[in-house]
Amino acid sequence: MGDLLNAFAVAGKSALGFQAVFFALLAIGLNVHFGYTGLLNFGQIAFAMLGGFGIAISVTQWGWNFWVGVLVGLAASVVLALLLGLPTLRLRADYLAIATIAAAEGLRLLFRSVSASPVTGGTRGLAAFNGDFIALAPWDTSRRYSVLGTRWSGGELWVALVGWVLVALMCLLVWLLMRSPWGRVLKAIREDEDAVRALGKNVYLYKMQSLVLGGMIGALGGMVYVVATGAANPDQFQNANTFLAYTALILGGAARVLGPVVGAIILLFVVQFADTALRALIENGIIPGELLSSTDVAQIRFVLVGLGLMLLLVFRPQGIFGDRREVMLDAR
């Protein structure tokens, strides 16, 4: 029973902590791409990686200010969006999907390679770049605080708070943009690209703007993540995380402003709860160690995500809040 309560607490902490902020921001970006514009970006994690490493490299390697690092990360994500969008946005949806997943995996391999390690730290990554940011916290970051039965360090609380403010700002931005004429064009592109083109709109340009905007939001997510963990490592940015964000988006409801946020909170709670509860069951010997060892548990979250993604798409593509007619699922 105590273990169960503990699992609830751990899951609750990650559903409110920086992990949820990270996936919420990734999913908000994907919402702009997939939910509103109908672009299949399967490499969102690459934008997050560039965001995170933008800060890490600028601060530790080049000795620049933290906030300059933020700008570098955002700029890098814009460049990536342009590079990916230029060749693929004129093509069918699955070409963008293939190109983005390939770019994400390629960038990760590049960042962890030996030749890149003088800059990126290779497989060891970079650390010690978030001091300037943590120092801004209005409370004592070296102390630990108790919130709703969970223990947080002052730094964690600060990053989570700033992270949720960012999430709120991004939701507000998306809400304002999507009720503007610009947002209506995006939604129209999702529904019928040719019709929009017939009305004299430059579809390509709108798609590109959407890709850049969503990518920048994803880069913010990566920044929150690396600042919270205090380390940037290429292997933190496995491509499976993109699909965790997709699952969060579809679970909450695509093309809804708060859908990705609610989805991320619920999904993080579920996977973290499953993780902690399974570990507790293994430790207590309820699940025999031969069947499932505690090192295997780390993979359970992606098994759950894969299963969840399939079931959602088949049985409830609109998720919790979505409108089935608004979910872009028919290819063109």
Add this chain to the structure above:
Amino acid sequence: MRHPSATAGRPEPLRSAIRPGPGTVVRGVLLRLVLVLVAATGLAVLVPGATANAVGETIVGTLQTGRSGPIEGIEVTVTTAAGDEVDTVETDEDGKFAIEVPGAGQYTVTIDADSLPEGVVITGEDSRTVTVDPGRRQPVQFGLNDGTQGAGSGNVEAIQLFVDGLRFGLLIAICAVGLSLIFGTTGLTNFAHGELVTIGALFAWWVNTGLGVPIIPAGIIAMIGGAAFGALNELGLWRPLRRRGTGLVAALVVSIGLSLLLRYLIQIVYGGFSNPYSGLGTSRAVDYGLFRLTNQSLVSIVISVVVLVLVALMLQRTKIGKAMRAVSDNRDLAASSGINVNRVILVVWMMGGGLAALGGVLLGLSDQVRWDMGFQLLLLMFAGVTLGGLGTAYGALVGSIIVGVFVQMSTLVIPNDIKYVGGLLLLIVILVIRPQGILGSRARIG
């Protein structure tokens, strides 16, 4: 978020059978000339020994070079941190050694340079200090270079890489033909195709090492298993989804979900290790004048060519092959001229599954069996299929071979560990220049 196998410095993906020499990292033209002149190729890799479950702490390793294979009879000595000798052993015929140590702690492993065969030199230090954790088998690595092995054979690196790239490209082609045919007949971009490859390789590994079946029958059994799994995919998932009228984008995301589900289930069941097939015989490379090939690579090339020719003949001559092309071209027209479209699609899935399994076995031969081997390959398959033209079987073939050769040849100018990045970059460049691919038609790309 990051899983253990990723952080534990996992082996570099998809090791090629013949590794270029140690000068890979900074490789100027001059250096390359010198390398060709002295033909200093062949690099020792120490792979952790096969997974025997030792109870106590053990230090293990394999001494081998890329050219001459495992080396027998090298003396390996382990001493404690205080300098007391624990044990001295000689490597066995597989070049392996294992030394049990009295407990966790720091040890120094030394190899005796005098016991090395003539011409083999140690690159770097002849001793390593390792920390052994409780209950662990601690692998150690030594670099060995058999510079004289290649001397006088006129071994030209570019040709060597080209041949190796051909082997790799044919392997990609075997896997990619199924991917392309599935796309052609159903419109589905199957992101779970890489898992068909992994499952084939794993199934063969299990039959091979678990049941003790030799590798060739094990490979054939794996192909049958792969075909059955392909059929299961179609009957259990994709046909019902088509019947429900699921859109193509939804199907694409479902296939990604399936890919994640299978990939991480495989990692849970199989673990994060890489394992070789057993009973392969010698891995010594045979000299063919301009290049060297291990017998396994040669067999792999021959099998690939034969199978691909058979597939082409089937597509061209047989009734079912013609029906496949007809369904790819125009599904409705094919259906109205009396072709049973669902049956054709089922056959395509079975063929795709069987071929992917074969590709997995061939990949496992050269690079060992790993849980994410298929996913790594999937992106190169996509590159090949896109280069050749999405949805065309022959395009997939041509494109894959080009991608394989390109990836291997690119190590002439870029380091080995980022050669896949070159392949993926090629994919993006193709999309800029000629998105319909070499053999594709403009109409398909939307």
